[in-house]
Each structure stands twice: as structure tokens, then as C-alpha cells.
Amino acid sequence: MTSDSHRSGFACFVGRPNAGKSTLTNALVGTKVAITSSKPQTTRHTIRGIVHRPEAQLVIVDTPGLHRPRTLLGQRLNDLVKETWAEVDVVGLCVPADQKVGPGDRFIANELAKIARKTPVIGIVTKTDLVSQQQVAEQLLALQKVMEFAELVPVSAKDGYQLEVLADLLVGKLPEGPRLYPDGELTDEPEATLVAELIREAALEGVRDELPHSIAVVVEEMLPREGRDDLIDVHANLFVERTSQKAIILGHRGERLKQVGITARRQIERLLGSKIYLDLHIKIAKDWQRDPKQLRRLGF
Numbered sequence: 001m002t003s004d005s006h007r008s009g010f011a012c013f014v015g016r017p018n019a020g021k022s023t024l025t026n027a028l029v030g031t032k033v034a035i036t037s038s039k040p041q042t043t044r045h046t047i048r049g050i051v052h053r054p055e056a057q058l059v060i061v062d063t064p065g066l067h068r069p070r071t072l073l074g075q076r077l078n079d080l081v082k083e084t085w086a087e088v089d090v091v092g093l094c095v096p097a098d099q100k101v102g103p104g105d106r107f108i109a110n111e112l113a114k115i116a117r118k119t120p121v122i123g124i125v126t127k128t129d130l131v132s133q134q135q136v137a138e139q140l141l142a143l144q145k146v147m148e149f150a151e152l153v154p155v156s157a158k159d160g161y162q163l164e165v166l167a168d169l170l171v172g173k174l175p176e177g178p179r180l181y182p183d184g185e186l187t188d189e190p191e192a193t194l195v196a197e198l199i200r201e202a203a204l205e206g207v208r209d210e211l212p213h214s215i216a217v218v219v220e221e222m223l224p225r226e227g228r229d230d231l232i233d234v235h236a237n238l239f240v241e242r243t244s245q246k247a248i249i250l251g252h253r254g255e256r257l258k259q260v261g262i263t264a265r266r267q268i269e270r271l272l273g274s275k276i277y278l279d280l281h282i283k284i285a286k287d288w289q290r291d292p293k294q295l296r297r298l299g300f
């Protein structure tokens with residue numbers, strides 16, 4: 001690469017839940033843009049964080065996780081994941097250092113291997129701060145066996161270990177090209193989508209295991225309050241499938257929902273740079289994951 005050439009393109013991280021993908025994206029991007037909400041199996045929208053460098057621009061696309069499809073939603077998510085893989089320039093397969101390489105990783109690797117000839121795949125051992133060097137080495141060896149990687153690299157998003165190395169490896173796989181986004185621009189998602197993500201993130205906080213696939217948030221309206229230029233009214237519906245799930249979100253005497261609202265409001269205010277009033281309602285959309293009409297209405 002000559003000194004005046006510029007590279008740009010797209011990367012995405014894949015891996016089983018909790019592999020550290022969101023944290024890694026945030027650490028690379030350096031700002032909380034990829035809203036750690038990008039939880040596989042619950043994320044429908046692609047959220048990008050952008051790594052700006054003088055010689056390159058790396059756009060990180062966060063995809064929902066690939067999983068064995070059991071519902072229509074599951075199938076659509078998997079299609080979305082594969083579409084994303086086909087569109088990016090490089091994929092990072094994340095496997096945490098502190099957990100054995102298992103069937104979940106191999107399932108993803110098998111799917112990735114099918115696209116690896118077109119899209120290079122970098123094997124990433126994450127969370128190296130949690131284990132000894134010896135264990136990191138063993139994990140690298142174990143990972144090497146699941147598929148053929150373009151590169152293998154151990155990193156820790158927590159203490160910053162090898163993040164620059166990873167960024168270099170990712171950038172190295174990008175084609176030469178001009179900047180895709182202006183400097184400083186961190187995401188190209190429409191604001192309403194980001195707002196919905198923030199609300200869902202707040203709602204899932206602490207109950208992710210109980211409600212992994214079952215909630216969706218739709219922002220119905222986002223308007224400046226009449227006669228005020230310092231306040232935006234946000235009306236949003238949070239859909240769950242069952243009464244029991246509604247109870248989980250609500251919490252004892254609605255305390256949990258109140259907390260969800262406070263957390264989400266703070267994040268949304270930061271995103272929009274304005275005070276907001278958040279009007280949040282819980283609705284039950286029975287079995288929405290299986291119903292194509294409901295799915296469409298919720299934006300799938």
C-alpha cells in the first residue's frame with residue numbers, strides 16, 4: 001500500500017452469545033455507538049461503528065447471531081446474517097478465551113467456511129485477560145482446528161491488548177477506496193431505530209436469559225413538543241409475547257419498567273442531544289415470532 005492510498009470497507013464480528021463482540025466493537029470504535037444492545041438473536045437492525053484512521057476507514061457491522069432456526073423470526077435472522085456476511089470485506093469469528101471451543105462455535109465456523117473463499121475470516125480469541133498465556137495459546141490451537149482462517153489473533157477488549165493489531169489485520173483486508181462516511185460520523189442508522197435499540201437494551205438489562213428472543217420495540221412517533229424547542233416526545237411500544245413476560249418487564253409494582261424508562265431516557269437524550277419525554281407502553285403481541293403479518297408490522 002502506498003502512503004497516499006486509502007482503504008475502506010466493512011467488517012463484522014460473529015460468535016456465540018457473550019463471545020465479546022459488542023465490547024470488542026466498542027473498544028475498537030472507542031465510543032459507545034454500537035450500543036451494546038447488539039445482542040444476537042434479539043438484534044434485527046444492523047448497527048455500525050466506524051473506526052476512523054488517517055489511512056483507512058473500517059465500518060463495523062453488528063449482526064444478530066446465527067442460530068439454529070426454530071421460528072420464522074429465526075430463519076429471517078439467519079438470512080440477514082448470511083446477507084451481511086456476503087456484503088462485508090472481512091469477518092471476525094470471536095471465541096472467548098475462557099470457554100472451550102464447542103459445537104456452537106463449530107456450527108458458526110461451518111457456515112463461515114462456505115463464504116471464506118470470498119470473504120476472509122479472522123479467528124479472534126477474546127477476553128485473554130481472563131486466562132493464562134498458556135490457555136490463550138491452547139485456545140488459539142483449538143480454534144485453528146475449526147476452520148481455515150486468514151489470520152488468528154488473541155485480544156482483550158477490557159485491557160486493550162492487541163486491539164491495534166486486530167484493527168491493522170482488519171484494515172489489511174479492506175480494498176483500497178475513499179472514505180465512506182465523514183469523519184466523526186459514528187453510525188448511519190436512522191434515529192428512530194437507534195432509539196428503539198436503546199429502549200430494548202434497557203429493557204433486556206438483567207433479564208436477557210429469561211427473555212432472549214421475545215421482545216421488540218417500535219418507536220411510533222418522535223416529535224418536538226408543541227411550543228417547545230428543547231423537548232422531544234418519544235412514543236414507543238415494547239412488544240412481548242406473553243403476560244408472564246410483561247410481568248418480568250414491569251417488575252414489582254412497575255418498578256422495573258420505571259427503571260427501564262429512566263435508563264433508556266438518559267441514553268436517548270445523549271443520542272439526540274435534547275431532553276426527551278419517553279412514553280413507553282408494553283403490549284402483548286402473541287406469538288409474534290411466528291406470524292408473518294406481525295413480523296412485518298414490527299419491521300422485520
Ligand SMILES: Nc1nc2c(ncn2[C@@H]2O[C@H](COP(=O)(O)OP(=O)(O)OP(=O)(O)O)[C@@H](O)[C@H]2O)c(=O)[nH]1
Pocket residue numbers: 015016017018019020021022023024036037038039040065126127128129130155156157158159
Ligand atoms: N474480562 C473481559 N470481559 C469481557 C471482555 N469482552 C467482553 N467481556 C464481557 O463479556 C460479556 C459479553 O460481552 P459482549 O460484548 O456483550 O458479548 P457479545 O458477544 O456482544 O454478546 P451477545 O451480544 O450476547 O452475543 C460482558 O459481560 C462483557 O463485559 C474482555 O476483553 N475481558
